[in-house]
Amino acid sequence: MHVLLTEDNALIASGIVAGLEAQGFSVAHAATAGQADSLLRTASFDLMILDLGLPDEDGLRFLQRLRRRGLELPVLILTARDAVTERVSGLQAGADDYLVKPFDLRELAARLHALLRRAAGRATQMIEHGPLSYDPAACAAFMAGEPVDLSRREQALLQALLQNPGRVLSAEQLKDAVYGLGDDVESNALNVHIHHLRRKLGNGIVETVRGIGYRLGPAGHASAPTEAPDA
Template sequence: MHVLLTEDDTLIAHGIVAGLNAQGLTVDHATTAAQAEAMLHAACFDVLILDLGLPDEDGLALLQRLRRQGLNLPVLILSARDAVAERVAGLQAGADDYLLKPFDLRELAARLHSLLRRAAGRCVNLIEHGRLRYDPSGCQAFLDGVPVDLSRREQALLQTLLNNRDRVLSSAQLKDAVYGFSDDVESNALNVHIHHLRRKLGPSIVETVRGLGYRLGPVGDSMPVRATAEP
């Protein structure tokens, strides 16, 4: 899951980024409304976490403008404004969820997974694809019921493909999902992660569409009969 966090408090932002990274999410951070808007136009995100008290513009005004522009990704407002009227205004402005500060990182992560699950049209957290099952909250993949050890980057890649069934995703879209705006990504890094997924889950799990990108492949007999967790 690729998350854009818009939060001007550096201490809070660093804590959120570290906590969500530890739970397998890719997080980019913006400190102002203008920076967040520019990043949303420059890359693909799955969900936006939005603080309301931004230094250059009120978060509600930013949200309303983004919705008028056609932005349809899920938005979770994270704010200390606890009045009922404030929460109602946030939801009416286009937010999909509203979480009050202070908060527990586990609840924040659970709400993000819930938003993405609803956006993908799923009613349960567990994602199934033939013999493969993936639990995004628990960061665990299973093949024929046996746990498969995946790195954080491999999990991000797998979840992006699972959440975009039948869609062809470009290399740039996959890199956004796996790395965010990181500048220290080697040119062949994405291919390495794809290779590892194919090795662990079978060569058909990632299908190459020549000249366009990649998509989730069919689960068939080419997948391993059994996978074991790596040490």
């Protein structure tokens, strides 16, 4: 899950980034509305966490501007403004959820998972794809009911594909989902993760669309691997 965090407090931002990444999220950080706007125009995100007290533009006005522009990205407001009127204003401005500081990182992660679940039209946390089941909150994958050991990068890759069924994702989009923005990634790193995912979940789990990118394979083509998974 690729999250855009818009938060001007460096200490709070670093804590959120570290906490969410430890739970399997990929997080890009913007300290201003202008930085967040630039990232939204150049990269793909699943969710946005938005502070209201930004140095260059009020968070509510920024959110309203994004919604007028047609941005449908789920947005969670994370702010110290705890009055009921502030919460109502935030939701009316286009936010999908509202969490007041101080907060528990576990609750933040749970709310993000719930927003993504709602956006995907799912009532439960578990994502089903043929014999494959994946629980993003527990970071657990199962093939025909049997647990499959996936690395953190493999989980991020699988989740990006499962959340975009039928959609072709470019290599850059998948790298953003797996590594985040700005990380120095070796040219063949994504191919290595795709190879490992195919070995563990079956060759049909990832389809290569030559010259464009990759997409989730048909549910009926997901099958148990024919050789032992990587250690």
